[in-house]
Amino acid sequence: MLDYFNFRVILQYLPIFLKGFLATGWISTISIAGALLIGILACICRLSGARILSGFAAAYIEAIRSTPLLAQLYFLYFGLPSLGMRLSEIQTGVLALSLNSGAYVAEIVRAGVQAVPLGQIEAGIAFGLSYPQRLRYITLPQAFGITIPPLLGQAIVLVKDSALLSLISVFELTRAGQMLTSERFMPAEGFFTIALFYLVFYYMLKQLAEWWQKQLIFREL
Amino acid sequence: MWGYYFQQLVASLPFFLKGLGVTVLVSLTSLTAGTILGFIIGVARSSRRKALRRLFSIYVDFMRGTPFLVQLFIVFFIFPEFGVQLEAFTAAVLSLTIYAGAYICEIVAGGIDAVPSGQREAALAFGLNRWQQLRYVILPQAMRTILPPLVGQYVLLIKDSSVVSVIGVTDVTRVGWLTVQRVPEGLMVFGLVGILYFAVCFPLIKVANKLERLITREEVKL
Numbered sequence: 001m002l003d004y005f006n007f008r009v010i011l012q013y014l015p016i017f018l019k020g021f022l023a024t025g026w027i028s029t030i031s032i033a034g035a036l037l038i039g040i041l042a043c044i045c046r047l048s049g050a051r052i053l054s055g056f057a058a059a060y061i062e063a064i065r066s067t068p069l070l071a072q073l074y075f076l077y078f079g080l081p082s083l084g085m086r087l088s089e090i091q092t093g094v095l096a097l098s099l100n101s102g103a104y105v106a107e108i109v110r111a112g113v114q115a116v117p118l119g120q121i122e123a124g125i126a127f128g129l130s131y132p133q134r135l136r137y138i139t140l141p142q143a144f145g146i147t148i149p150p151l152l153g154q155a156i157v158l159v160k161d162s163a164l165l166s167l168i169s170v171f172e173l174t175r176a177g178q179m180l181t182s183e184r185f186m187p188a189e190g191f192f193t194i195a196l197f198y199l200v201f202y203y204m205l206k207q208l209a210e211w212w213q214k215q216l217i218f219r220e221l
Numbered sequence: 222m223w224g225y226y227f228q229q230l231v232a233s234l235p236f237f238l239k240g241l242g243v244t245v246l247v248s249l250t251s252l253t254a255g256t257i258l259g260f261i262i263g264v265a266r267s268s269r270r271k272a273l274r275r276l277f278s279i280y281v282d283f284m285r286g287t288p289f290l291v292q293l294f295i296v297f298f299i300f301p302e303f304g305v306q307l308e309a310f311t312a313a314v315l316s317l318t319i320y321a322g323a324y325i326c327e328i329v330a331g332g333i334d335a336v337p338s339g340q341r342e343a344a345l346a347f348g349l350n351r352w353q354q355l356r357y358v359i360l361p362q363a364m365r366t367i368l369p370p371l372v373g374q375y376v377l378l379i380k381d382s383s384v385v386s387v388i389g390v391t392d393v394t395r396v397g398w399l400t401v402q403r404v405p406e407g408l409m410v411f412g413l414v415g416i417l418y419f420a421v422c423f424p425l426i427k428v429a430n431k432l433e434r435l436i437t438r439e440e441v442k443l
Contacts, residue, residue: 066376066422067415068383070394075415078407156286163288167387174291187298195287195295202286 010189013180020176021197027094027172028159028201034098035158036151039105044135046110057106064103069161072096077168093165101158108150112143145216152209159201173197226406230413233400240396241417247310247392248379251317255378256371258318259325264355266326267333277326284323289381292316297388313385321378328374332367333359365436372429376422383418393417 010017045057064072073096080087087095116139124134166174173194180190266277284292296316300307307315336359344358386395397414401407 062423062426063415063419066419066426068380068394068418070383070386071397071411071414071418074394074398074401075407075411078401078405079411080407082406082408160286160288163290164384166290174288177291177294181294181298187294188302191291191295191298195283195291198288198291199283199286202282206286 006186006189009180009184009186010193013176013190013193016176016179017173017193017197020171020173020194021200023171024159024162024173024197024201027090027097027165027170028155028162031094031097031101031158031162032155034094035101035105035154038098038102040109042102042106043109043113046106047113048131061103061106064100065107069096069100070164070167072100073164073168089165089168089170093162093168093170097158097162097165100161101154104154104157105151108147108154109143111150112147113139115146116142145219148212149209149216152205152212156202156205159205160198163198223406223409226404226409229404230400230406230409233396233404236396236400237393237413237417240391240393241421243390244379244382244392244394244418245421247313247317247385247390248375248382251314251321251382252375252378254314254318255321256325258322260329262322262326263329263333266330281323281327284320285327289316289320290384290387292320293384293388309385309389312388313382313390317378317382317385320381321374324374324378325371328367328370329363331370332363332365335366336362369429369433369436372425372432376425376429379422379425380418 042057042060045053046061048054073093076087076092076096077089080092120138120142121134124138129137162172163174165172166178169175177190177194180193181187262277262280266274268274293313293316296319297307297309297312300312340358340362341354344354349357382392383394386392386398389395391399393414397410401410404410
């Protein structure tokens with residue numbers, strides 16, 4: 001296998017790989033921020049008790065969770081122009097990733113919020129706090145700690161999912177790997193190298209999640 | 222114009238159903254194989270041999286840390302370099318199986334770990350050998366913890382199977398992609414694709430939730 005492997009080409013393409021690595025990094029960062037925003041909003045709607053809002057949020061969450069990201073991506077990519085919205089490929093990709101992960105974030109936050117003991121909420125009611133106040137001062141701060149590890153897990157999924165953006169010709173890590181196939185026909189060199197780059201993201205996020213988990217256990221003690 | 226495109230779409234409905242059939246076939250084949258693979262590795266992972274555990278954790282980390290799209294490309298493009306020509310369908314099933322195995326073996330290993338060690342010791346005291354311990358004591362109890370996340374994982378894998386459309390397997394996503402070249406109404410075409418996936422995945426999600434509730438309720442009773 002190593003006889004086949006051409007390290008010189010990898011070195012030659014390294015700047016392109018690094019560019020792709022950074023592109024994947026910032027696309028993921030923006031999408032995670034978007035997903036957090038959408039997810040928390042959807043979760044608040046879901047738990048609000050207002051039937052229309054919670055129905056709407058539930059429909060969104062179930063629709064996203066039951067369909068693949070690739071179909072959602074194509075839906076936006078081929079569909080938005082006919083609604084008169086002209087977005088660039090990157091914008092479409094970030095939108096799709098945010099909407100997709102937002103549904104999962106909503107479920108994660110919901111699990112976190114529901115893990116807060118009922119007595120806490122009752123105490124908040126007894127204090128005369130309104131629903132937004134209870135959310136702001138009681139529920140969310142307590143839910144925050146336990147939701148971080150699964151949220152980091154979702155971030156790992158999002159980074160990997162961002163590879164699909166290469167299919168709508170966004171330049172990122174996978175696209176950089178494909179260039180080696182299309183220009184030099186060296187798929188092994190290209191795809192194994194980008195796999196390593198993806199593993200860098202994976203290990204960073206995984207270590208962070210494990211570290212946080214340890215902090216949580218210490219705090220419990 | 223919408224009416225015309227809608228008629229076009231209705232006319233190509235058989236293709237979509239055929240594509241759905243391919244999606245189901247790819248998923249079913251690779252999920253079955255992946256479950257078997259996952260159980261074998263999951264059981265092996267819970268063994269005490271350090272080198273073995275290490276080897277499998279490298280496999281799991283690679284599969285979980287890299288996008289399925291990249292793995293698919295590796296299988297599809299790199300096997301031919303060694304003289305093994307894979308058809309798109311075979312490559313798709315193969316890579317999805319290896320991918321599924323990594324996730325399922327984690328679930329299985331977690332389930333086995335959750336069985337109290339007293340059970341294993343009791344089985345040992347009964348003079349059961351390793352296989353018997355597994356077959357009659359450990360796995361039946363572990364299944365309770367394994368089943369709900371396993372069904373949830375199936376849903377994720379069925380959705381991931383949409384990625385195989387990229388290498389030319391005509392599953393429902395690819396049918397949508399081909400159709401949208403003729404019928405330029407992305408919302409309608411991929412709306413239909415979404416509905417078809419929904420029809421497969423949504424019931425499974427409900428089953429997973431139901432299993433979860435069933436099992437937690439039983440545990441509360443204990």
